[in-house]
Amino acid sequence: MTTLPKNLPADARRAATVEAVVALAATQNPSDITTTAIAQQMQLTQGALFRHFANKDAILLAVMEWVAERLLARIDQAAASTASPRAALQAVFLAHVGFVAAHPGVPRIIFSELQRAGETPPKRAVQTLVGSYGTRLHQLISQGQAQGELRADLDVQAAATLFIGTVQGLVMQSLITGDMARMCVDAQRVFAIYQRGIEAGQESTR
Known part of the structure; x- marks a missing residue:
């Protein structure tokens, strides 16, 4: 349970509500x-x-805006700290996993919102986050191709989808076992398998 001062400013109270959720x-x-x-x-x-x-949906929308702001900032910072697109992809992968491990409630909220029937503001916010994330991956993968680090025949859309799906797989395994820390342990080995499939020198012979 969170104990807060009684007279917090409005912005601080909203932020505390998000963290509570x-x-x-x-x-x-x-x-x-x-x-x-x-x-x-x-x-x-x-x-x-x-x-x-105004209501619970307004709270959930604020939560998703909080998630988007922090997750995208974290992966942008991770990518910017590297010297190449291939290294940036690995840094983004590990940063994403680290974010989820630090905030295990986040994937639960995202999966819950995506399963809701109909369109809601929180669900649209999740979709916007996924789109923004995908755009960043497309850019990194295309840069990797242009610099000769990644396969020239790589399907960029499929590679971006698999990247996100690989993170989601680690998340699901951790949720099933109840051990979120395990995700960080497995992330390096899992990404190494993904990387071997996209890096240059692995072109299709078809």
Whole structure:
């Protein structure tokens, strides 16, 4: 349970609400998290919570905006710290895994939102995040091809999809076992297999 000062500024209160939801989602189904539970986590009344958010969807939208801002900033920083597109892809992969390991509630929230019927603001925010992430991967993979590091015949779309799917696979395995730290241990070995499939010198003979 989070203990906060009673008179936080509005922005700080909204940020604390987001963090409370991420913390709750680490141990329970996000769809089961009620505004009552969020308020209790923050030691607030529901009335105090609704002074900053109109409803639960507004809270979830703020959560997804928080995730997008921090995850994209983290992978951008990781990519910028490397000397080549191939190294950048590995850095992005490990940064993404590290982010999820630090915030295990995040993938639970994302999967929960994507399973919701119909269009909702939080679901659209997830889709926007995935699109922005994919654009970055396309750019890195295309740069790797142009510099001769990655296969010239590589299907860029398929390579980007497989990259994201590989991260998701590690996440799912960790959620199943309940050991999020294991994901960080396995990430290097898993990425090495992915890299061998996309790097130059592995062109198709068909």
